Amino acid sequence: MVKKMNETIVLLEHISKSFPGVKALDNVHFELRSGEVMALLGENGAGKSTLMKILSGVYTRDEGNMQIFGKECGNLTPKQAQEMGVAIIHQELNMCRHLSIAENIFLGREKRKGIVLSDQEMENEAKAVLDELKIDLDPRQVVGDLPVSKQQMVEIAKALSFKAKILIMDEPTSALTAKEIDDLFRIIKDLKAKGCGIVYISHRLEELQHIVDRVTIMRDGQYITDMNFKDATMDEIIAYMVGREIKEKFPHVECEKGKKVFEVKNLNAGRLVRDVNFSLYEGEIVGFAGLMGAGRTETTRAIFGIDPKDSGEIILDGKQVVIHKPEDAIQAGIVLAPEDRKKDGLCTKLSIRHNIALPNLDLICNKLGVIRNKKEEEMCQQAVENLKIKTPDVEVLAGNLSGGNQQKVVVGKWLARNSRVVIFDEPTRGIDVAAKVEIYHLMNDLKKRGIAVMFVSSEMPEVMGIADRIIVMCDGRITGELGAKGVTQNEILARATQFEKKIAAKG
Amino acid sequence: MNQTKQNPLKKLLSIRGMGGALTAFVGLIIIYIVFGIINPTVYSGQNIMNLLRSMSKYLLIGIGQSYVLITGNIDLSIGSMAGMSAMISATMMANGVHPVAAIAVSMASCLVIGVMNGIMVGKFKLPPFIATLGTMFVARGVAYMVNGNRNTEAISSGIGKEAADGFQNFFYYGKTFGVYNTFWIALVLFAVFFFLLSKTRTGRHIYAIGSNVEAAKLSGVNVVATTTKTYLVSAFCACVVGLILCGQANMGNMEAGNMYEMYGVAAGVIGGVSPLGGTGLLLGTLAGSAVWQTLENGLNMIGAQVGIQRLIIGIIVVCAVMLDVVVRSGMFKKKK
Numbered sequence: 001m002v003k004k005m006n007e008t009i010v011l012l013e014h015i016s017k018s019f020p021g022v023k024a025l026d027n028v029h030f031e032l033r034s035g036e037v038m039a040l041l042g043e044n045g046a047g048k049s050t051l052m053k054i055l056s057g058v059y060t061r062d063e064g065n066m067q068i069f070g071k072e073c074g075n076l077t078p079k080q081a082q083e084m085g086v087a088i089i090h091q092e093l094n095m096c097r098h099l100s101i102a103e104n105i106f107l108g109r110e111k112r113k114g115i116v117l118s119d120q121e122m123e124n125e126a127k128a129v130l131d132e133l134k135i136d137l138d139p140r141q142v143v144g145d146l147p148v149s150k151q152q153m154v155e156i157a158k159a160l161s162f163k164a165k166i167l168i169m170d171e172p173t174s175a176l177t178a179k180e181i182d183d184l185f186r187i188i189k190d191l192k193a194k195g196c197g198i199v200y201i202s203h204r205l206e207e208l209q210h211i212v213d214r215v216t217i218m219r220d221g222q223y224i225t226d227m228n229f230k231d232a233t234m235d236e237i238i239a240y241m242v243g244r245e246i247k248e249k250f251p252h253v254e255c256e257k258g259k260k261v262f263e264v265k266n267l268n269a270g271r272l273v274r275d276v277n278f279s280l281y282e283g284e285i286v287g288f289a290g291l292m293g294a295g296r297t298e299t300t301r302a303i304f305g306i307d308p309k310d311s312g313e314i315i316l317d318g319k320q321v322v323i324h325k326p327e328d329a330i331q332a333g334i335v336l337a338p339e340d341r342k343k344d345g346l347c348t349k350l351s352i353r354h355n356i357a358l359p360n361l362d363l364i365c366n367k368l369g370v371i372r373n374k375k376e377e378e379m380c381q382q383a384v385e386n387l388k389i390k391t392p393d394v395e396v397l398a399g400n401l402s403g404g405n406q407q408k409v410v411v412g413k414w415l416a417r418n419s420r421v422v423i424f425d426e427p428t429r430g431i432d433v434a435a436k437v438e439i440y441h442l443m444n445d446l447k448k449r450g451i452a453v454m455f456v457s458s459e460m461p462e463v464m465g466i467a468d469r470i471i472v473m474c475d476g477r478i479t480g481e482l483g484a485k486g487v488t489q490n491e492i493l494a495r496a497t498q499f500e501k502k503i504a505a506k507g
Numbered sequence: 508m509n510q511t512k513q514n515p516l517k518k519l520l521s522i523r524g525m526g527g528a529l530t531a532f533v534g535l536i537i538i539y540i541v542f543g544i545i546n547p548t549v550y551s552g553q554n555i556m557n558l559l560r561s562m563s564k565y566l567l568i569g570i571g572q573s574y575v576l577i578t579g580n581i582d583l584s585i586g587s588m589a590g591m592s593a594m595i596s597a598t599m600m601a602n603g604v605h606p607v608a609a610i611a612v613s614m615a616s617c618l619v620i621g622v623m624n625g626i627m628v629g630k631f632k633l634p635p636f637i638a639t640l641g642t643m644f645v646a647r648g649v650a651y652m653v654n655g656n657r658n659t660e661a662i663s664s665g666i667g668k669e670a671a672d673g674f675q676n677f678f679y680y681g682k683t684f685g686v687y688n689t690f691w692i693a694l695v696l697f698a699v700f701f702f703l704l705s706k707t708r709t710g711r712h713i714y715a716i717g718s719n720v721e722a723a724k725l726s727g728v729n730v731v732a733t734t735t736k737t738y739l740v741s742a743f744c745a746c747v748v749g750l751i752l753c754g755q756a757n758m759g760n761m762e763a764g765n766m767y768e769m770y771g772v773a774a775g776v777i778g779g780v781s782p783l784g785g786t787g788l789l790l791g792t793l794a795g796s797a798v799w800q801t802l803e804n805g806l807n808m809i810g811a812q813v814g815i816q817r818l819i820i821g822i823i824v825v826c827a828v829m830l831d832v833v834v835r836s837g838m839f840k841k842k843k
Binding site for chain 2: 077090
C-alpha cells in the first residue's frame with residue numbers, strides 16, 4: 001500500500017459531551033493527518049483526555065460528527081475503534097500485571113487453533129513486533145515485573161500489533177528517564193515515517209520541539225486554535241492554553257539564608273540510600289536532581305519513616321529526632337508530599353475536608369478524641385483559600401479534582417499544621433503550567449516563612465529555576481552539590497550519571 | 508541467558524502460580540508422612556481410597572471457587588447450591604422421578620443461580636460478597652422448601668432399590684479400576700476445567716479480569732460474559748457436589764453442603780490461588796484440597812477431635828495466605 005502523507009485521517013466536528021454537572025466538551029473541532037505528530041495541549045481539565053476517549057470509543061459523544069479515514073462513525077466501542085486503527089496509550093498504564101508481554105499484547109484477540117490458545121505463535125508475533133520497535137524484551141516476561149518505561153513500550157507494541165494507524169499517547173514521558181524518552185521519540189519518528197498519525201498529549205512543553213508538527217490547543221472544554229508548531233512561540237502557546245500570559249514560568253524569590261533547620265547524617269536505607277548527608281537551611285529551597293531510580297524518593301521515604309533505616313541520624317533544630325514511622329516524623333514537624341498522589345498522597349474516595357483533616361486530627365479533636373466539626377471546617381476553608389484550590393466546596397471528593405488541585409490538597413493537609421520541614425517529591429508531575437506556577441509560589445511562601453523545603457524533581461529546568469541549591473544523586477549516593485545560580489544542565493547531568501565503577505562495568 | 512538449558516525446577520517455577528501449588532504439594536507430602544509415622548494405617552490402601560474419595564468433594568467445590576477467585580471475585584452461594592442440588596434431586600427421586608431427570612433439574616436450578624450471580628456481579632457491579640451472600644440464602648431457602656422443610660425419604664423408596672443403587676454407586680460407592688467413582692468424576696472434571704483455564708481464550712480472559720479489569724475491558728474482553736462463565740463453573744461444580752452428597756446419604760439433607768463455599772476458598776488459597784485475583788492454578792487447588800483432607804483424615808486417625816481439626820485447618824489457611832503476602836511484598840521491595 002502506498003502511504004499517503006498529509007491526508008486527513010481523523011476529523012472531529014462540533015463535539016460536545018456533558019457529565020453530570022459539567023460540560024466537559026463544548027463544540028470542539030479536531031483534525032489529524034497521516035504522518036504527523038499532533039500535540040493536543042491544554043491545562044488539566046481542558047478536556048483533552050475526554051476528547052481522546054471519545055475518539056477511542058471509551059466515551060460516547062452527546063453531539064457532533066466523527067470521521068475516521070473519511071468514514072462517518074457512529075458511537076464506537078473500544079473494540080470497534082481498535083479495529084478502525086485507533087489505539088490509545090493511557091497515562092495510567094493499562095496492563096494486566098500478572099500476564100506476560102505476549103498475553104497482554106494479544107489480550108482480547110488471542111490466536112487459537114480450534115479452541116486451544118496458540119501461545120507459541122503469539123509469542124513469536126509479539127517478539128516480531130518488539131523487534132520492529134527495537135525493544136529488547138522476552139515476550140514471556142510478566143508485565144508486572146517490568147519497569148514503567150518498558151510497560152509503556154509494551155503498550156505501544158500492543159497498539160502496533162493490531163496495525164494501529166492513529167496512535168494517542170497521553171503523557172507518555174511523565175514516568176520516563178531522559179534515555180527512555182529518546183527511545184520513545186525514535187519510535188514515534190519511525191511511526192510517523194510509516195504514515196501513522198499520532199496525537200501527543202503532554203504538559204512538558206519543552207519536549208515538543210523534538211517531535212511535534214502541529215498543535216491543537218484547548219481550554220475549559222473548548223477548542224481554541226490549531227497551528228503549525230514552527231509558526232508559534234512557546235509563550236504564545238502558553239498564553240492560548242492559560243487564556244492569559246504567564247509572566248514567569250519559574251518564579252524565584254530571594255531570601256536571606258538563615259540558620260540550619262534540618263540535617264541528615266550518614267543515612268543508609270537499602271541499596272538506594274547509601275551514606276546520604278545533607279542539611280537544609282531557613283530561607284532556601286533545596287532541589288534534589290537525578291535520574292529515575294537515583295534513590296531520591298527512597299531517601300524521602302527513609303527520612304519520613306516509611307521504609308526502615310539501616311543507620312543514620314536526623315537532626316531537627318539542633319536536636320536529634322528518632323523517626324521509626326510517619327507519625328514520628330509528623331509529630332516532629334517533618335512532612336512529605338509523596339510522588340504518587342493517587343496512590344500515596346490522597347484518599348481519593350474521601351472529600352477534600354476529610355483529606356485535609358486526616359493528618360491533623362490530633363489538632364482537631366478534643367481530649368476525648370471527638371472531632372470538633374467547627375475547627376475542622378475552619379482548617380479546611382483556610383487551606384482551600386490559601387492554596388486557591390478550585391472547588392465548589394470542601395465536600396467534593398478528592399478524586400474528582402484535577403491533578404493540580406489534587407496536589408494542592410496534598411500540600412494543604414500538611415500546611416494546616418506548623419511544619420518545620422516540607423519534602424516535595426515530584427510535586428508538579430502531570431499537572432499543567434498554571435498549576436505548576438501556583439505550586440512554585442507555594443514553595444516560595446514556605447521558604448519565606450522560614451520552613452525548610454526539600455524539592456525532589458526529575459525536570460531539570462524547574463529544579464534550576466526554583467531551587468537555591470541543588471543536590472544531585474546517583475545510584476543511592478549524593479554525587480554533587482551545586483548552587484542553582486548559573487548552573488547548566490550538563491553540570492547536573494554529569495553528576496547524575498556518576499555511577500560507581502563496579503556498577504558501570506556490570507551494566 | 509541460556510534459556511535452553513534452564514534447570515527444570517526453575518522452569519517449572521517460572522509458570523505463574525506454580526510456586527504456591529508446589530509449596531502445597533510439599534506440605535501435603537510432609538503432612539502425609541508425619542501422620543503415617545504416628546499411625547501407619549494412614550498408609551493402608553483402604554485409607555488412601557477413602558482419602559481420595561473424601562477429597563473429591565473439596566476438590567470439586569475448590570475448582571468452582573478458584574475460577575471465581577482468580578477473577579478477583581468470590582462465590583458464597585456454592586455451599587447452599589450443593590444443598591439445593593442434593594435436596595432437589597433427592598426429593599424428585601424419592602417421588603419416583605428418573606435419576607437423569609432429577610439430575611437435569613438440579614443442574615438447571617444451580618445454573619440459573621450461577622447466571623444470576625454472574626449478572627449481578629458482572630453487569631450490575633454488585634460487590635460479589637454481597638451478591639452471592641444473597642443467593643446463598645436464596646439457594647438454602649429453596650433447599651428447605653422443596654420437600655416442605657423436611658429432609659427427604661430414602662431415594663430408594665421412590666425409584667426402587669436397583670435404580671437407587673445405580674445412582675449411589677455412580678456418585679459415591681462404586682469403584683472403577685479399584686478407585687471410587689467419586690474420585691474419577693472429580694478427576695475428569697478437574698482435567699476439563701484445567702484445560703479450559705490454562706489453554707483457552709476464556710481462561711486467559713479470566714486471569715486478565717482478575718489482574719486488571721479495566722485493561723481487560725479496553726482490550727475488548729467481554730467482562731460480563733466472562734464473569735458469568737466463572738459463576739456458571741462454580742454453580743456446575745456445586746451441583747455435582749450436591750449429587751455426590753445425595754448419593755452418599757441415599758437421601759436429601761437440608762443442611763447438605765453447609766460451609767462448603769468456605770472449604771472451596773480454603774482449598775484454593777492453601778494451593779496458592781490469590782483471593783485478590785490474577786493468579787492461581789487448579790493444580791494448587793488440587794494440592795490444597797488434598798492437604799485439607801489429609802489433615803482431617805490424619806487427625807481423625809490419631810484420635811483428634813473435630814474442634815482441634817477445625818482449629819488447625821484455620822491456622823493453615825491463614826499461614827498459607829500470609830506466606831503469599833510475605834512473598835509478594837518481598838518481591839515488591841526488591842523492585843523499588
